[in-house]
Amino acid sequence: MIKLDPTNITRQVTEYLNEMKNIIKRGYLEECASPSPAINPFTGRRVTELFERGSALDETLLETLLTGTFSDMTSRYADLQDYIQTCGLVYYSSFKIHYELDKLGLPRTQRERERFRERYAARYSSSWFDRIKAAHPNYMENDEYFDAFTDAVEADLIKLNEGIGRIVNYSMLPDEQRHSIMNRMGVEVCPYCNRQYITQYHDGIKFKTTADLDHFYPKSVFMLLSLSLFNFVPSCHICNSRCKLAKGVEILYPYDRGFMDDARFKYVLAAGASIDSIIGGNTDFDIEIEMSGTGALHRILQNGVDMFKLEKLYQSHKECVREILYKKQAYGKAYQDDLQKLLEQMGLDQLTQHEMNLFQYGYTLDPEDFGKRPLSKLAYDVIRQM
Template sequence: MLYNKNKNLKGKKGLNLKIEEWNEENFEEKLKKLDIDSDFLKLPIKESKEKLKGLKEKLFDYSDIITELLDNNFITSISEIFSYDNLKDDYRHDLISEMGIRVCPYCQRNYITNYINEKGDRTTADLDHFYPKSLYPYLALSLYNFIPSCQICNSRFKGSKDTYDKIINPYKNSFDDKGVKFETSETLIENILGTDIEFNIRFKNHDNVIDTIKMFGLDKVYKTSHNAYIRNMLENIEKSPNKYIENLGDNIFSELTSEERNEVIRSFKEIVKEPYKHRIEEGEPLGKLTKDILDEFGIDI
């Protein structure tokens, strides 16, 4: 979970209206089919749909108690009321598009791309239920339970595992909030050529941080996939400007003072760093990894 908290995750007013529109069309019809004997739920349902919506939010806090009290038939019925499967595909795609999330908030490695084809708006992302709809059916249509994510994180790593009070919720915290940092060995800058780069994910002992890293395999996928990226980045910034000047030849720089030559090198470094600066500022994939490693070696961006 290498994201920063993103205001776009809070959704858009128009999307809320679409969800409400769907609710208006389906709540009354579904509720008529329920055979509810419990006074615990009968009164709010009879009084108004507004109270039912409030009840949906409260159900999560009492999920363990509710599961014990209610039979399987009722759970099935409540699942039908808040059924995500009945939400139109266009609404799903509109939701992801309007959120404006461009990178998977779980791994921060893969782009989320929206596009248009003959069927309309489409996306490369999954719309993950942070709290699995199989375990928390009353949250299946909660806007704040929807997390656009890459298919690898959603389908291969997270799946339908219970996340309640276990992993970091992108709506609430980021890894930066928890003090999580990528770091390398202290001697890396001296041995930047010809060696594999070793780096670790350093964090304070927060259980949900550990569980998040384990659930999405972040320590493994980062260590095995991005050594070359780190090496190339540091080589480009630390060595490329000097090599470039050497390749231009002494004739061009022969009349420059040492101070002027260093200024030219510094200017080249700023040019070389620009793509990495853009990656960090725009929240591109590997943005946190880039920032943490550059910070470690005192390379200003």
């Protein structure tokens, strides 16, 4: 997974607000005038109050909701924090307890199962569902009790999201605007797999893109975030529609960080491999992903590898690794020095290290460029391994 530059979002904030604020305001005013206004079942108040300061629409809150970061939302508005926490409790609650304990290196004991469920509930704690939690005091004891607790929260969340959907809903985003957002982001390669180009083109009338606009926090659960710019991640169709979907698994948020050194590709020689496997003569090796760290970070990294089937899919790129191994041997330091001397004799500028890498391998080997060419992270890690 590749880190995305958040400035790709911030530079289009003004234009997005100009296009979307009035749409949301119209939905808000229609809901205010409704003879049967939606009620937030967690608080007993009208859903419109989520958007208000006093009795009027809070313009700053609306701007934060559309163009602010998630930390902006949760640090500045208690209701938004409670909403996101409540959604998180529901969305991630389908975990398999023994699988989670195994990833954390913890024993499969009753005590550890209970402690994990308690820590989970504490992590997504919100005053909104305190009364539901109080009605399920034994939620931590087994899966049945835990599911009863989270199902009760989910039932109220579904009702709340139905009301929110009258004011904020992804269907309010025009298709032309969706393409415009992705074009302005300038993302060229899927950040989830780093395997597929995200292609922009002009159909003779307007710009379009082949990318999907993934909701990092799925709109089916986090309805209030369905039009948030920082919830939009341009991705390839396979990652968005076949791998990620709304599986309720915690992965790295690409606007915060990517794999970098926390997860590295490496080639591992197969049994019976020869020297040819090291110098690019064959593909008698496997491609593995080595992760560092323990605890929560390791679990999130593993979730991403599993969700997007990265280790399995990257086996199809052995030929790319073989080519890199070959080029490393064929175009060594002596070759690079000869090339620089030739350029000097021709009165041409010397190649920078980035240009030399691009000439030799087809990649600059600059982490800042991972999002510009497929398999850049793979090439970077394999060359460092050599």
